[in-house]
Amino acid sequence: MRIVLVTGKGGVGKTTVAAATALAAAEHGHRTLISSTDPAHSLADAFEAALGDEPTEVAPGLMGQQIDAQSQLDRHWGAIRDQLMSVLGWGGVEGIEAEEFLVFPGMDELFALLEVDRHARSGAFDVIVVDCAPTAETLRLLSLPEVLSWYFERILPTERRIMRAARPILTRFTDLPVPEDDVFVAAQSVFDSVESVKALLGDPRVASARLVVNPEKMVIDEARRTYTYLGLFGYGVDGVVVNRVLPEEVSDPYFDRWRAIQKGHLHTIDEAFADVPRLRLRLFDDEMVGLDRLRLMASELYGDVDPVGGFEARSPFRVTESEGRVVLEVAVAFAHRDEVEVFRRGSELFVGVGPYRRSFVLPDSLRRRRVEAARLVDGVLRVSFDGGEG
Ligand SMILES: Nc1ncnc2c1ncn2[C@@H]1O[C@H](COP(=O)(O)OP(=O)(O)OP(=O)(O)O)[C@@H](O)[C@H]1O
Ligand SMILES: [Mg+2]
Numbered sequence: 554m555r556i557v558l559v560t561g562k563g564g565v566g567k568t569t570v571a572a573a574t575a576l577a578a579a580e581h582g583h584r585t586l587i588s589s590t591d592p593a594h595s596l597a598d599a600f601e602a603a604l605g606d607e608p609t610e611v612a613p614g615l616m617g618q619q620i621d622a623q624s625q626l627d628r629h630w631g632a633i634r635d636q637l638m639s640v641l642g643w644g645g646v647e648g649i650e651a652e653e654f655l656v657f658p659g660m661d662e663l664f665a666l667l668e669v670d671r672h673a674r675s676g677a678f679d680v681i682v683v684d685c686a687p688t689a690e691t692l693r694l695l696s697l698p699e700v701l702s703w704y705f706e707r708i709l710p711t712e713r714r715i716m717r718a719a720r721p722i723l724t725r726f727t728d729l730p731v732p733e734d735d736v737f738v739a740a741q742s743v744f745d746s747v748e749s750v751k752a753l754l755g756d757p758r759v760a761s762a763r764l765v766v767n768p769e770k771m772v773i774d775e776a777r778r779t780y781t782y783l784g785l786f787g788y789g790v791d792g793v794v795v796n797r798v799l800p801e802e803v804s805d806p807y808f809d810r811w812r813a814i815q816k817g818h819l820h821t822i823d824e825a826f827a828d829v830p831r832l833r834l835r836l837f838d839d840e841m842v843g844l845d846r847l848r849l850m851a852s853e854l855y856g857d858v859d860p861v862g863g864f865e866a867r868s869p870f871r872v873t874e875s876e877g878r879v880v881l882e883v884a885v886a887f888a889h890r891d892e893v894e895v896f897r898r899g900s901e902l903f904v905g906v907g908p909y910r911r912s913f914v915l916p917d918s919l920r921r922r923r924v925e926a927a928r929l930v931d932g933v934l935r936v937s938f939d940g941g942e943g
Contacts, residue, residue: 554759555861556673556681557791561765562775563687566796567591569841569850570765570834571684572599576844577851577860579615583679586616586672590665591686594619601843608672612844616678620668622661629664629743662686663747670750673759680861754788761791761866764826768798768818777825777914789866793826794854795819800835827911828884829867872916877940879919882933883911895927895936904934 559571568589575587586608589596596619597604600611606624608616673681754760762783766776776793783790798819799812822831834854841850851860871882883904894905900920902913922938929935 554673554679554681556669556683556753556760557861557864558683558685558754558760558762559765560685560762560779561687562772565765565767565772566794566834566841567687567765568595568599568684569847570763570794570796570854571682572596573841573847573851573854574763574860575615575617575680575682576612576847577855578680578682579612580848580851581859581862582614583861584614584677585680585682586618586678587611587682587684588617588665588669588672589619589684590622590662590669591684592622592661593686596684599842599847620665622665625664625668626661629667629739629746630660631739663750666750666754667746670746670753673753674749682861757789757866757868761789761864763792763794763864764790765794765796766822767796768815768822770818773818773821773825774914780826781914781916784868784870784872787868787871789868790829791864791866792829793822793831794834795822795831796834797836798833824912825914830864870913872919878925879922879938881913881915881919881936881938883913883936884933893927893929893934895924895934897924902936 557571557574559567559574561567568591571587571589575585579585587596588608589604594604596617600617602611602617603609604611604617604619606618606621608618611617669681669683672678762779764776764779766772780790799808799815803812819833832854834850837846837850839846841847854860855863870884873880873882881902894903896903897915900915902915902924904911904913919938922940925937925939927934927936
């Protein structure tokens with residue numbers, strides 16, 4: 554069972570690449586599902602097919618669905634929301650306003666992921682390709698399970714115990730709405746599902762992100778930050794699709810300048826994503842919709858390689874913390890001690906190994922800290938940062 558989350562900045566070609574990837578996976582004999590968690594839902598347009606909340610067949614061996622986040626949210630969160638609403642109503646906050654309070658940003662996407670989790674565990678599919686919302690939302694969504702579990706682990710068990718004992722007394726003396734047991738059952742079930750999603754997405758043998766970029770500065774900058782944060786949350790990346798590269802046969806001098814610009818950006822992409830496969834995809838002379846064009850795109854992208862089995866999730870670095878020190882660990886296989894050079898410029902960390910150079914966008918938490926030391930042990934470079942606040 555594999556899950557591939559296709560993500561990237563708005564408009565780079567996520568939906569199209571996800572659709573082509575899913576189609577190729579099905580043609581490699583995998584029972585495949587493609588799910589869109591993006592409320593914009595252009596998946597149906599890519600396939601030129603009608604898609605709804607329930608999976609429907611779009612090609613042999615390929616099912617597609619556009620998850621209706623709102624109905625997922627009602628299903629899982631409804632009872633809890635009603636309870637919280639009645640508590641808030643008691644405090645004077647009502648109607649739409651209260652409802653808005655109770656749906657925090659990213660929550661609908663999280664519930665869309667619960668649906669992916671359900672299909673992943675059903676045993677009905679070998680591969681699930683997820684067409685995600687643009688990067689920022691996806692990132693928030695991937696960090697959400699952490700946030701939610703923290704919340705649930707603390708609140709749930711005690712509240713329920715107290716409420717069981719106190720409900721008979723409370724209802725006699727106050728008009729504060731007291732949660733019924735079923736609210737806790739609902740909350741427990743959301744908690745369990747979130748734990749389940751976390752386990753699934755956090756397992757690099759199962760889940761990986763595939764980043765789609767264009768050879769353009771702003772797109773690359775955002776993808777590099779995404780890459781850093783995915784690493785920080787422990788999610789693996791299995792490939793970078795470089796989409797809309799000007800093909801060689803375009804000889805019109807009008808595009809000469811563009812070609813030179815793209816060349817520079819392609820170089821940046823190679824340095825920044827050196828540890829994962831980079832797949833280039835040309836700018837086609839057509840809009841890439843419908844099965845035939847998606848199939849053409851997939852064959853140029855993957856050739857005969859299995860679009861899922863042929864790619865492995867990798868988390869090229871790790872950030873650990875101990876005794877006030879933050880340590881960034883980067884795998885640099887085959888490097889000798891005297892060849893490694895580390896320096897920092899602004900928010901970027903450069904690591905040179907012999908003739909190769911790699912650069913990382915540092916997470917916010919490390920930008921305010923100074924590099925104290927860098928040591929190479931068994932192919933792992935450990936860069937330690939001071940306690941900050943200096
Ligand atoms: N390599 C390409 N050559 C030509 N057209 C392309 C290519 N890649 C994508 N397109 C076209 O660009 C348009 C936008 O692509 P797509 O919808 O996949 O982007 P997206 O990243 O999913 O956008 P959004 O962020 O809005 O979800 C579509 O019309 C698609 O057919
Ligand atoms: Mg899209």
